Amino acid sequence: MIECKNLTKIYKTGNTETRALWDVSFKIKEGEFVAIIGPSGSGKSTLMHMLGALDTPTSGEYFLDGNDVSNFSDDELAVIRKKKIGFVFQAFNLLPRASVLRNIYLPLVYEEIPREKRYEMADKALKNAGLDKEHYNHLSNQLSGGQMQRVAIARALVNNPALILADEPTGNLDSKTGEVILDTFKKLNKEGRTIILITHEKYIAEHADRVITIKDGEIENDSRKSNQKKIKNIKE
Amino acid sequence: MLISDIFEETFFAVLSNKVRSGLTALGIIIGIASVVTMISIGQGTAYDISTKIESLGSNLLTVSPGATKVIGMNAKSATGSADTLVIGDADAIEEKIQGIISVAPEVSSRQQVIIKGSNTNTNIYGVTETYPQVKNVEIELGTFITENNIRRTSKVAVLGPETRDNLFGIGVNPVGEIIRIGSLDFVVIGVTIAKGGSGFGSSDDLIYIPINTAQHYLTGSDSVNNINIQVEDEEKMTLVEEEITTLLLARHGISNIDDIDFNIMNQADILDTVSEIAGTMTLLLGAIAGISLLVGGIGIMNMMLTTVTERTREIGLRKALGAQNKDIILQFLSESVVLTFVGGVLGILLGWAASSFVMKISDTTTIITTWSIILSFGVSAFIGIVFGYYPARRAASFNPITALRYE
Ligand SMILES: Nc1ncnc2c1ncn2[C@@H]1O[C@H](COP(=O)(O)OP(=O)(O)OP(=O)(O)O)[C@@H](O)[C@H]1O
Ligand SMILES: [Mg+2]
Numbered sequence: 001m002i003e004c005k006n007l008t009k010i011y012k013t014g015n016t017e018t019r020a021l022w023d024v025s026f027k028i029k030e031g032e033f034v035a036i037i038g039p040s041g042s043g044k045s046t047l048m049h050m051l052g053a054l055d056t057p058t059s060g061e062y063f064l065d066g067n068d069v070s071n072f073s074d075d076e077l078a079v080i081r082k083k084k085i086g087f088v089f090q091a092f093n094l095l096p097r098a099s100v101l102r103n104i105y106l107p108l109v110y111e112e113i114p115r116e117k118r119y120e121m122a123d124k125a126l127k128n129a130g131l132d133k134e135h136y137n138h139l140s141n142q143l144s145g146g147q148m149q150r151v152a153i154a155r156a157l158v159n160n161p162a163l164i165l166a167d168e169p170t171g172n173l174d175s176k177t178g179e180v181i182l183d184t185f186k187k188l189n190k191e192g193r194t195i196i197l198i199t200h201e202k203y204i205a206e207h208a209d210r211v212i213t214i215k216d217g218e219i220e221n222d223s224r225k226s227n228q229k230k231i232k233n234i235k236e
Numbered sequence: 237m238l239i240s241d242i243f244e245e246t247f248f249a250v251l252s253n254k255v256r257s258g259l260t261a262l263g264i265i266i267g268i269a270s271v272v273t274m275i276s277i278g279q280g281t282a283y284d285i286s287t288k289i290e291s292l293g294s295n296l297l298t299v300s301p302g303a304t305k306v307i308g309m310n311a312k313s314a315t316g317s318a319d320t321l322v323i324g325d326a327d328a329i330e331e332k333i334q335g336i337i338s339v340a341p342e343v344s345s346r347q348q349v350i351i352k353g354s355n356t357n358t359n360i361y362g363v364t365e366t367y368p369q370v371k372n373v374e375i376e377l378g379t380f381i382t383e384n385n386i387r388r389t390s391k392v393a394v395l396g397p398e399t400r401d402n403l404f405g406i407g408v409n410p411v412g413e414i415i416r417i418g419s420l421d422f423v424v425i426g427v428t429i430a431k432g433g434s435g436f437g438s439s440d441d442l443i444y445i446p447i448n449t450a451q452h453y454l455t456g457s458d459s460v461n462n463i464n465i466q467v468e469d470e471e472k473m474t475l476v477e478e479e480i481t482t483l484l485l486a487r488h489g490i491s492n493i494d495d496i497d498f499n500i501m502n503q504a505d506i507l508d509t510v511s512e513i514a515g516t517m518t519l520l521l522g523a524i525a526g527i528s529l530l531v532g533g534i535g536i537m538n539m540m541l542t543t544v545t546e547r548t549r550e551i552g553l554r555k556a557l558g559a560q561n562k563d564i565i566l567q568f569l570s571e572s573v574v575l576t577f578v579g580g581v582l583g584i585l586l587g588w589a590a591s592s593f594v595m596k597i598s599d600t601t602t603i604i605t606t607w608s609i610i611l612s613f614g615v616s617a618f619i620g621i622v623f624g625y626y627p628a629r630r631a632a633s634f635n636p637i638t639a640l641r642y643e
Contacts, residue, residue: 055636078559079558087556087557093556095550096550097248115240155557
């Protein structure tokens with residue numbers, strides 16, 4: 001489903017160039033649960049933006065379902081995002097002063113889903129994310145952090161995307177709530193969705209079937225679950 | 237984006253900042269209201285002037301002595317100062333020209349008028365019995381000057397209502413009273429109906445006497461100041477004007493048109509000129525008011541730019557979730573259009589109220605026409621689009637990642 005060939009992203013600020021990503025190549029098959037791990041500033045978020053069609057690479061190719069997304073226009077990328085991808089942002093990024101339901105509708109608005117169908121879809125997504133019905137009409141800024149995270153996950157699920165990208169989804173949560181959220185992702189993965197989870201904590205990465213480690217914009221390691229022990233050993 | 241979604245977004249956005257939306261709309265309200273009011277005053281004034289001109293008689297040609305043509309550096313004698321026009325000219329026009337209803341020559345002079353103790357200065361008009369028909373004069377009391385009065389050179393007078401009020405008191409019936417004009421006594425035989433208007437050219441402060449009485453006792457010559465001609469219908473006015481010119485040139489023995497010693501005023505031409513001036517005035521008033529509308533539009537743009545900056549993260553989020561550029565443009569454009577639209581409607585209502593108020597407290601007529609409403613509506617929608625487009629375009633141009641990171 002995903003294929004990166006020599007992906008490179010260079011940020012230019014004045015005269016200095018930052019190599020956020022350097023010559024990154026890998027493939028992710030449909031239905032995989034992949035964790036991307038690496039220290040701060042290693043280029044994880046940059047990679048997620050590339051994979052999520054939020055940004056285009058400086059050079060290299062990115063194929064999503066066989067389409068070369070790297071030279072798509074802004075609007076073409078927007079269409080890819082709304083049809084195929086669900087994002088869970090690190091900072092929740094909910095619409096302030098809007099109800100939970102309106103937040104979850106948002107991707108459906110741009111897909112021009114008829115209003116009657118939206119409630120049904122939102123309800124299903126919220127159930128999947130594990131949010132109680134009593135919160136549906138609360139304003140997003142009246143929710144607790146954990147509830148906000150569930151709303152953010154529900155919003156990523158609502159348009160039934162094939163690919164879910166989550167950037168530090170448990171970053172702001174206590175470990176118990178974090179586990180619950182991770183279980184939700186596992187459940188979604190079992191339903192057949194491809195999941196890419198970004199984190200800098202190893203114990204979270206362990207939940208995934210495959211872990212890609214990046215450092216200074218390059219892939220350092222790419223391992224399946226069977227040899228995860230090996231990674232641990234290398235790290236320690 | 238569905239239309240209903242655009243409305244929902246706009247509704248939430250406008251209501252989430254009521255004070256700011258209200259103040260921005262107020263700019264448009266004031267702008268539109270002043271355009272509507274100013275145009276209504278301009279239109280009303282134009283209407284006032286043209287009804288006034290029409291009340292002086294319809295399809296009127298007025299021949300006066302003197303020429304207005306300028307030859308070389310020397311203007312020829314000014315209108316009305318020469319005595320080249322005589323009563324015979326009027327008779328000739330009546331006899332020889334086809335397509336006219338009536339001819340009414342007039343002689344005017346300013347004289348002192350005295351009744352027991354009180355005296356005043358006013359215009360004395362020597363006229364014929366055809367005068368009321370040609371110049372739309374109606375009688376309130378008594379009778380107007382008759383053919384008989386003229387034949388006998390009678391010393392009778394018909395008073396304008398204002399003159400009557402000045403000499404005898406408001407509403408008094410002066411018929412049968414004696415007044416002294418210059419050094420002669422006249423019997424009052426009637427009073428005309430007020431036409432309104434004041435100052436120069438007032439048709440209410442004057443005295444009518446038979447034309448030959450005026451020539452014989454007051455001016456002492458047979459020249460006339462004007463010959464008024466009522467033409468059968470508007471289309472014939474130019475033709476009749478040409479025929480009268482030819483006739484009078486022949487009668488005055490003038491072969492070179494440059495030496496012409498009279499001039500003819502065509503009422504239709506005056507109306508045209510006046511409505512042109514009134515149109516220019518309306519345009520000017522509208523343009524001045526338009527400046528406040530422009531300021532209102534800049535207010536919209538300012539507010540939208542602030543909104544766009546404040547909502548940068550929201551815009552980034554929307555784009556990340558799949559909003560295309562057109563969705564973002566539509567959302568912000570509809571916000572500014574809704575504000576100007578609401579402002580436009582309220583502005584028209586306010587302008588309406590203001591022009592009714594102006595009409596109530598002053599003599600000025602105000603007229604609100606459909607076109608001025610359509611115009612201001614169109615202008616406000618146009619302003620919403622023009623001044624909202626740049627901020628909306630700016631919002632759409634944000635890169636989703638940069639926008640999401642904006643603090
Ligand atoms: N918009 C940008 N302009 C310039 N440099 C940038 C920009 N975004 C990222 N970078 C640089 O690219 C590098 C990778 O950044 P990135 O955000 O991908 O790191 P990360 O792995 O997500 O780190 P963290 O775990 O702290 O979120 C960093 O050195 C960063 O300074
Ligand atoms: Mg990051």
